[in-house]
Amino acid sequence: MDGGLSEGDRAFFRRNILLEEMGEDGQRKLLASRVLLVGLGGLGSPALLYLTAAGVGEMVVMDGDRVEPSNLQRQILYGESDIGLEKAVCARDRARRIRSDVRISIHPGRFSAHNARRILAGCDFVIEATDNLESKFAVNDACVALGVPFSHAGVTGLQGQTLTVVPGRSPCVRCVFGDLPDADADGDGGGGEQGILGPVAGVMGAIQAVEAVKCLVGFGQLLAGQLLTWNARTMDFRRVPLPPEPSCKVCRKRLGELLDDEP
Numbered sequence: 673m674d675g676g677l678s679e680g681d682r683a684f685f686r687r688n689i690l691l692e693e694m695g696e697d698g699q700r701k702l703l704a705s706r707v708l709l710v711g712l713g714g715l716g717s718p719a720l721l722y723l724t725a726a727g728v729g730e731m732v733v734m735d736g737d738r739v740e741p742s743n744l745q746r747q748i749l750y751g752e753s754d755i756g757l758e759k760a761v762c763a764r765d766r767a768r769r770i771r772s773d774v775r776i777s778i779h780p781g782r783f784s785a786h787n788a789r790r791i792l793a794g795c796d797f798v799i800e801a802t803d804n805l806e807s808k809f810a811v812n813d814a815c816v817a818l819g820v821p822f823s824h825a826g827v828t829g830l831q832g833q834t835l836t837v838v839p840g841r842s843p844c845v846r847c848v849f850g851d852l853p854d855a856d857a858d859g860d861g862g863g864g865e866q867g868i869l870g871p872v873a874g875v876m877g878a879i880q881a882v883e884a885v886k887c888l889v890g891f892g893q894l895l896a897g898q899l900l901t902w903n904a905r906t907m908d909f910r911r912v913p914l915p916p917e918p919s920c921k922v923c924r925k926r927l928g929e930l931l932d933d934e935p
């Protein structure tokens with residue numbers, strides 16, 4: 673990487689740079705990277721805050737919802753004064769309070785096979801923090817097709833799960849869950865009808881941010897090829913090895929076949 677860090681950046685990111693795994697080179701990589709966050713709810717809130725604070729240079733955020741009172745119990749990007757406002761706008765403004773120079777663009781609408789190629793262009797990593805299966809599979813299919821690594825997570829009740837997908841190198845979400853509904857909830861909606869303990873979503877969203885930083889800087893072992901599950905009631909963290917799924921229709925597809933580009 674060429675170009676050094678400014679004195680301001682050295683001060684701001686001092687505790688990052690002190691990490692043996694990071695150093696100034698790693699910090700420059702973060703500052704030069706672009707991350708897409710799909711869903712700004714219970715998972716996306718901590719992910720956006722931590723990735724902004726860690727120094728990701730540019731972020732694209734997607735969430736078409738407005739802030740509702742029932743979101744505030746777990747969606748820590750927002751406060752009472754944000755009720756009724758667009759989540760994406762509030763999230764951008766909140767992140768800029770951490771770092772005024774972070775570049776955040778808002779992508780209106782819903783992630784789909786139609787707009788995937790345009791949205792994913794130039795993105796180095798994706799945080800999939802949605803609350804519905806349709807969006808989860810849309811992000812999965814597009815990221816696998818275009819070769820963009822991403823973190824999947826889901827939370828319901830007192831349980832969470834997360835998996836990192838490195839296309840071409842590790843199983844995808846469909847390899848693991850097929851087309852069946854998984855035990856997901858939360859993200860950007862009202863969390864469905866199920867209860868969710870806020871900090872459980874917070875932990876999983878923070879893990880997603882950790883995975884993004886590791887992948888972008890290039891250190892440590894990713895949660896690729898293994899599903900991390902957490903039961904907050906018993907405090908059991910488990911890593912479930914995922915065998916390759918040769919019949920997965922998404923992983924077998926070649927570039928572009930799954931995308932239905934805009935005309």
Ligand SMILES: [Zn+2]
Pocket residue numbers: 843844845846847848917920921922923924
């Ligand atoms: Zn697959």
